[in-house]
Amino acid sequence: DAGVIQSPRHEVTEMxxxxxxxxxxxSGHNSxxxxxxxxxxxxxxxxxxxxxxxxxxxxMPEDRFSAKMPNASFSTLKIQPSEPRDSAVYFCASSKDxxxxxxxxxxxxxxxx
Amino acid sequence: DQQVKxxxxxxxxxxxxxxxxxxxxxxxxxxxxxxxxxxPAEGPTFLISISSIKDKNEDGRFTVFLNKSAKHLxxxxVPSQPGDSAVYFCAALGGxxxxxxxxxxxxxxxxP
Numbered sequence: 001d002a003g004v005i006q007s008p009r010h011e012v013t014e015m016x017x018x019x020x021x022x023x024x025x026x027s028g029h030n031s032x033x034x035x036x037x038x039x040x041x042x043x044x045x046x047x048x049x050x051x052x053x054x055x056x057x058x059x060m061p062e063d064r065f066s067a068k069m070p071n072a073s074f075s076t077l078k079i080q081p082s083e084p085r086d087s088a089v090y091f092c093a094s095s096k097d098x099x100x101x102x103x104x105x106x107x108x109x110x111x112x113x
Numbered sequence: 114d115q116q117v118k119x120x121x122x123x124x125x126x127x128x129x130x131x132x133x134x135x136x137x138x139x140x141x142x143x144x145x146x147x148x149x150x151x152x153p154a155e156g157p158t159f160l161i162s163i164s165s166i167k168d169k170n171e172d173g174r175f176t177v178f179l180n181k182s183a184k185h186l187x188x189x190x191v192p193s194q195p196g197d198s199a200v201y202f203c204a205a206l207g208g209x210x211x212x213x214x215x216x217x218x219x220x221x222x223x224x225p
Binding site: 004033035040041042043044045048055056091093101102103104105106107 | 115119147149154155156157158159162202204212213214215216217218
């Protein structure tokens with residue numbers, strides 16, 4: 001198993017542009033989590049899905065952020081329009097069972113200039 | 114609202130000595146706690162966990178202690194090795210939620 005795969009690894013975009021981050025889950029995992037890592041807040045949960053259904057999106061900063069899970073193995077996080085303060089590393093993680101913890105992808109480093 | 118707090122952003126120890134990383138939480142519904150380790154340019158990886166029914170869990174050089182009354186847990190690494198240098202995140206799960214809440218992380222540097 002290749003683990004959780006995120007793409008792209010790095011994204012540099014101009015303010016106002018749309019950004020789409022992608023995540024492929026581990027086969028058999030039924031929960032998907034999007035986190036954002038910043039110096040001040042560490043790993044901040046944005047949204048999570050269970051069996052393709054969004055369960056809690058209270059961590060999504062504002063309406064510019066949206067996430068989808070069109071099938072059991074894939075998810076996207078979209079920011080439109082992007083702003084410089086969105087610059088961070090975005091991690092996706094998947095889980096089969098809460099007690100086994102999460103498997104994280106390698107992250108997408110987003111820079112909005 | 115930071116429900117999981119790691120108040121020390123960094124820690125430096127000498128190789129061979131003990132590293133103690135601390136974590137506090139505020140939500141009394143948390144019943145499962147985990148530590149993750151993160152190297153640069155990689156995602157966090159699971160290190161060790163503890164259920165609230167225990168107060169200690171040991172795995173090789175790593176031991177996690179839980180003090181429920183104080184809502185405090187700690188990770189002990191002994192002996193520390195240079196390869197342990199990384200950012201360590203404390204995380205908690207609990208109640209009806211399946212989502213994990215993380216602390217801000219502590220950067221551990223083990224000097225040879």
